[in-house]
Amino acid sequence: MSGAGAILARGACDGQDRLLTADEPLAGLQLRCGGDMPGTIAVPELLDLVRSVRRTGRSAARAVNAQDGSDAISSWVEVAPEGEGTAIQVRSWQATPLVSEDGAAAGQRRAAIDRHLAELSAWLDDGQRVIVVTSQAPELAALTAAMEQGAGRCWTEFLPPAEVTHQQPLHWRLLDGAPVIVAGSPRDWRVSLIPQIRPGFEPSGFELLLLSDQAASPAAAPPASAPHPPAPRRALVGQDLAPVLKQPIARIVANAETIRTRLAGPLPDAYADYAGEIASAGKLLLDLLDDMADLEVVEADSFSTTPDFIDLAEVARQAAGILGVRAREKGIVLQAPEAGETVPALAEFRRVLQVLLNLVGNAIRYSPAGSQIVISVERDGERARATVGDQGPGLAPDQQARVFEKFERLGRSGDGGSGLGLYISRRLARAMNGDLTVESEAGQGARFILEVPVDPEG
Template sequence: MTGRTPIRARCDASDRLVSADEPLAGLQERCGGALPGIVAVPALLALVRKARVSNLPLARRITAIDDGKPISVWVAAAPKQDGVDLELSDWRLAGDRAEDAGAPEDLLRQLAEGHFLLDADQRLLAGHVRAPDLAQLGKQIQHGLGLSGPRKLWTEYVRLEQGAERPGRAQPLHWRLLDDALFTVIGSPRRWRARFLPRPGNTGFELLAIPESIERLPHEPVGIEQAMPAWNSLLGRDLAPALRQPVSRIIANAETIRTRLAGPLAEEYANYAADIAEAGRHLLGLVEDLADLEAVEAPDFSPAPDQIDLADCARRAAGILSVRAQERGIAVKVPGDDVHAPAIGEFRRVLQVLLNLLTNAIRYTPGNSTVVLACGTEGGTAWISVADEGEGLSFEQAERVFDKFERLGRSGDGGSGLGLYISRRLARAMGGDLNVASTPGEGACFVLSLPADIQGGMALRG
């Protein structure tokens, strides 16, 4: 399903979604949110908060899970005095288009080290750079976007090579004549190619800055000699984005076959399709873990701290995994609406840790049992715990459970042995920690601790 009509929405100054067209309004509710209410889609909430805090227009493609299926949508966020206006386009189920298999634009996006959003007149609306030698260009763009008055043309930020320039004209050449044009920027020794991707409905363009010659992996710092990149950088940073879409398409097609949406099918073949879908999910989970592993082990990794409520995070995580828990007959108890545990941490990363802990609890606790999420504050620390009624861990297992690739002898359970390692790294990067208390035969209790938000706590009590 490809959305051609822009979907419009608005968030207030507290990141609450106050109005939204379909299908965003429906996705908000299916993700456990309300309308009006805090944005329930983690990737969208992160973009809204970043646009609001920076007071700069931002645009990028985000992914989300809707009823267990991956969706992809382009989002433009424009900060206003009292909130953020959103415009969503190209809403589609990942793998829904035949051309998605190896689509050229997807490869271009992975090679691009600068990504810009233009209007129909090629005026710059938003921009994001990833290459170190484009940092000066990024600062110039941020400065330009922060000024009042008409937006600048993208060509005012770069120097087009001879043949693509149009001296004395207010407008650049037609985009088809500029597609694949070479340009240079101040601060970069490299030459760059401009690649245009028209947006749906003739509303503008995505402009990608791609190195003229790919002599190194994307995002590798200029001037650093590397005979062989680290394995986790190669897999997590460069191959993971390219693998997500084809693997998601395999899963979607296998589910179509399994559910017999394409027509009658013998039971054994439906079972084969179910095995393919499950294997695809396992591979996709491994891809995501490798991407996270590369991120948390990077020397410059630093989460974006924010004021959050661990009780709210617990309720969101339980809502996202409610269907999986119900399928196994597991009850998930969460803190009541009147319970708060204000903390300082990156919302998206905290939710990631909780989803990992809750997924493990649902996976390893017996059916028809209970998983309990509790939270609170003690002095300068806020905490949230996830306790199950599974087999528990021995002292030796508890010592090893946070090691990289440690699966405690389990096989065939779909795990990569990276989830808890990554979760602890994230917790410590946010100034907290992740620990486990366990008694064999009586279940395990994982506790995430973070710095308490004293001011936020006073506001909540007031």
């Protein structure tokens, strides 16, 4: 492993990921973050990198971020196996004063609020080109379909900025928060662009969120004189009602988070805790609405998927990237397929991503802190397979037979689950001419296996 730039500091770790020796400024950061010398690495992102290298036996390098008092530290770190442990090389080190801790928290809070309020979200590459888009809003169905079909084109071709006439695309900072035009919608819309940044580099991609500060209008009723066709079977909460319910609930969550974080002013701890409970309950309701809307879709007689040529390994890496922060917060190591690993498949990208996000999210929810979740991919004849394996409590044989049933939670309570995720995921897998199965033993973890057809030309 080699990298550009002089080596600013070196360090050495043993087989238990303890930092044995280190040069400045790495040594000082270790101590100021609450660690010892020797002692377990106290910088979470560096510890994650070292553990990955020790576990795989392969060198790796990435940006490592940390907070050192009032400074935000951005560094480029290379780690290589060395004996039973690892060797660390630091090639860049940048300390940037934080405006204030409250300011940083406010930025994170605003991003979280935007995610709750967004009626459409998309992942963009570094050129602001659409990779994948998702929306449950009926008003945005045509826009969502157009963006899906136009993957690889700049998002401004579908959402032209309302007040920009210059050549596109503009720099993302000029477009963040800009009003945009949604064809056929009477509402005012704006976009939020959240960059995926490594220190010292331009953004490697963006999360695009489409928001409106105006409530959606209920679907117009047919004229009284119009004939009434037979009413189709409908779910209690579905595609039409879910977006209408989500917006006020999302605003409740946003206001509760504002109170909890004391951004609106000082507040006794007890009231801040109450606000946190309100926000948590609201988030559970939003998740339930999403599940109910998906349930209506997959149970419709007309439901089908749109197969495309995808790389199952790349979808798995994206799922791991999206849920990586949640795993780290719980102290769980999330291992995705290695860069360069590829398994061509024939399936709908966003539905495969939806299934993998559900499987990985469940694994994080039910796995103990300090454990490991592995996403692996392989080709087996005419099937492409993605497996999510965890070190959780596992499933007994009778539980494996019931876990894919609708509203089945296996007796769990208080975990926020609806009992619909695995049912919906299996329906999606089978709609793509695949399947979703489980292998497990009680106390030995579980392995959920998604199979879809291989790309015959891959």
